[in-house]
Amino acid sequence: MKKALAVVGLALGLAYATETRVMTMGNEPQFLQDEFLVLYYPSVITQVSSMYLFELGDVTLAPRYAGVFWTGGEKETGRQGLGLYLRRNTLLEGVPPTYPQPKMGFGLIGGKSFGSMSFGAGVYYSQEADKEELDTTFATGFVDDTANVKIADDFKTSNMTFMLGGTLNYGTGSFADLSVGYAMHGYNSTYTEDGKLIYIDPDDSTQRLDKYYYKSWEESDGASSMLFSLRAFHFLNEKFALVPAFGYRMDNYSTVTPDDTSYEHWVFPDSSWSDPSDSRFNLENKGTIMGFGLGFNIYPTEGMTIMAGIGGSMLNWDHNLKYKHDTAATDSTYTDTLENTSVKKIAFVTGAEVPVFTWLSVRGAMKKTLAGNIVRTTTLDYHDARPSDKRTETTTIPDDFQFWVGLGIRVGSFRLDGNLDPMFLYYGFYGLGGNASTGFLNVSAAYQF
Numbered sequence: 043m044k045k046a047l048a049v050v051g052l053a054l055g056l057a058y059a060t061e062t063r064v065m066t067m068g069n070e071p072q073f074l075q076d077e078f079l080v081l082y083y084p085s086v087i088t089q090v091s092s093m094y095l096f097e098l099g100d101v102t103l104a105p106r107y108a109g110v111f112w113t114g115g116e117k118e119t120g121r122q123g124l125g126l127y128l129r130r131n132t133l134l135e136g137v138p139p140t141y142p143q144p145k146m147g148f149g150l151i152g153g154k155s156f157g158s159m160s161f162g163a164g165v166y167y168s169q170e171a172d173k174e175e176l177d178t179t180f181a182t183g184f185v186d187d188t189a190n191v192k193i194a195d196d197f198k199t200s201n202m203t204f205m206l207g208g209t210l211n212y213g214t215g216s217f218a219d220l221s222v223g224y225a226m227h228g229y230n231s232t233y234t235e236d237g238k239l240i241y242i243d244p245d246d247s248t249q250r251l252d253k254y255y256y257k258s259w260e261e262s263d264g265a266s267s268m269l270f271s272l273r274a275f276h277f278l279n280e281k282f283a284l285v286p287a288f289g290y291r292m293d294n295y296s297t298v299t300p301d302d303t304s305y306e307h308w309v310f311p312d313s314s315w316s317d318p319s320d321s322r323f324n325l326e327n328k329g330t331i332m333g334f335g336l337g338f339n340i341y342p343t344e345g346m347t348i349m350a351g352i353g354g355s356m357l358n359w360d361h362n363l364k365y366k367h368d369t370a371a372t373d374s375t376y377t378d379t380l381e382n383t384s385v386k387k388i389a390f391v392t393g394a395e396v397p398v399f400t401w402l403s404v405r406g407a408m409k410k411t412l413a414g415n416i417v418r419t420t421t422l423d424y425h426d427a428r429p430s431d432k433r434t435e436t437t438t439i440p441d442d443f444q445f446w447v448g449l450g451i452r453v454g455s456f457r458l459d460g461n462l463d464p465m466f467l468y469y470g471f472y473g474l475g476g477n478a479s480t481g482f483l484n485v486s487a488a489y490q491f
Contacts, residue, residue, distance in 0.1 A: 060486030061097050061107060062459040066448025068393035068407035072273045072287035073337035073351045080111065080125055080151055082271055083219040084162030085209040087123035087153040088113060093490045095127075106484075117155070123162075125151040145170060147201065158212065164205040171198040190238045197231040205269075215277045223269035227295070231261040265295030275339075285337040285351065296326045329359035337391075345397040349407075354388040378423040387414030387439060395450070403450040411442040459486040 064071045071079055080086045090111055097107035109127030128148050147168025153160055176193040207221035242248070273287035337351025361381040393407030415436055422431040451458040461484040 060095060060457075060459050060488055062448065062461045062484045062486035063395075063405065063450065065461045065484060066393070066405040066407060066446045066459070067347075067349060067395065068351075068391040068409055068446070069444075070335070070337070070351060070353065070391050070409075072271075072289070072335060073285050073339070073349055073391075075275065079219075080162075080164070081127075081149075083207045083209065083221045084151050084164040084205050085153050085160040085207040085221075086219065087111065087125050087151050087162050088121045088155040088160040089209070090123065091490045093488050096487045098485045098487075111151075115155075120157075121155045121160075123151075123153045125149075127151075129166075149203075151205075158210060160209040160211075162205075162207045162209075164203075164207075166203040166205075167201070169198070169200040173197075188240050190240070192236045194234045195231065196233075197229065199229045200227070202226050213277065215280075216275060216283075218274035219272070221269070221271045223267075225265075225267040225269070227263070227265040227267075229261070229263035231263075233261070263295065265293065267294070268292045281341050283339045283341075285335075285339060287333075287335040287337070287353075289333040291331045293327070293329045293331075296324070324364045326362045327360065329357065331355060331357045343397075345395075345403065347395045348392075349394070350390075350392040352388070352390050354386070357383075357385040359383040359385075380421045380423075381418060382420075383416065383418045385414060385416050385439070388412050393446075401452050403452075405446075405448040405450060407446045409444045411439075411444075413441050414439040455490040457488045457490075459488075460484070 064074055067074055071082065080090065090113055092112045092114075093110075095107065095109045095111070107127065107129045109125060109129075111123065111125040111127075113121060113123040115121040126148070128146065147166060149164060149166035151162060151164040153162030155161075173194070173196040175195075176191070179188055179190045181188055203223060203225040205221055205223040207219065209217055209219050211217045268291065270290040271287075272289070273285060276284045276286075278284065333353060333355040335351055335353030337349060337353075340348040342348070359382070361379070361383070363379040363381075365379070389409055389411040391407065391409040393405065395403055395405045397403045415438055417434065417436050419434045420432070424430075447462045449460045449462065
């Protein structure tokens, strides 16, 4: 019984963490226990401590994450938790990074435990709208010719993510976490561009309009992603745990330019010739990524953790572009481009957290990603008498090595984590931001209540 209590107590003691701590322990959250994982596994909300969390970092010094989490109830009668958080550039979005991402959003997480099982759910929403206008005149570099360009870009983007998860506690402190998620993304944009090229007539030195053009198009994007994550902490004894992990994600998104909304018109005032141009395209992308890993954690003494793991990922991506281009000067052009990309890679990671004093811990981690391959097969269909063009390219991904160094400070209910710039020994401690003249890449603060 004492052994079981020791394992459970050790596991709960390791539950404290922040995003910064995850980074300085190898940036592999599936191998760590921490409150920050409520964003991946909503059911963890029933196990965390009631606290405020705040994340600050990157070169903009902007808040990246802030949240408040409350947990109440006893284990025997069932615990419940509730969390509200704000996040900049959220990780919960299942949207491919090529899409415009809202800068700020909010989420809500709730959960309830029933004996050895816990269930949780989370929802995240973000939206951003903006309009940019530009009116600029500049020299072309040819004699005294100048150009004027006016651009108006109006867009709106939004994301919504739903997460469901469960946790099963078994044995002497072992547990397994499971989560599924569905993310939706929308983007609409209207773009206009008006340009003029003005030249100086060499005969009378007067300004003349050489040519001008007008572009306009609308773009409508939609995306969805399905997420599945599973991991387990299987304690063989109070000081050693195996951590198998598996993840799967499927993305599906499309970009559509509606008919007759993409338009380009060139006019040459000195002649009767002009070139109106109408372009339409439809872009569809489908992809899957599957990841797996196996790690182990060793807890030699209280507050000390040694972690090591191996992980791999396999990505498969289909890119299908259908394009039509009509002009007055040439015949219509129809092309279909189908591109399939597959990427495979494997990585090794190890990290450690060592208490120096009761209030100070030092952390460090290394990650080695072995050389992988990118295989890309492209098929181009011209929709005319020309045969399809097919080619395959293989690119080698070079080896990559990363390392992290961090500090953790605990004073009463207050905790502070820092992710040190790897060059801090050379540049010293000057502030926050993560560039060549600063000491910290990220800082996280937590206060338990």
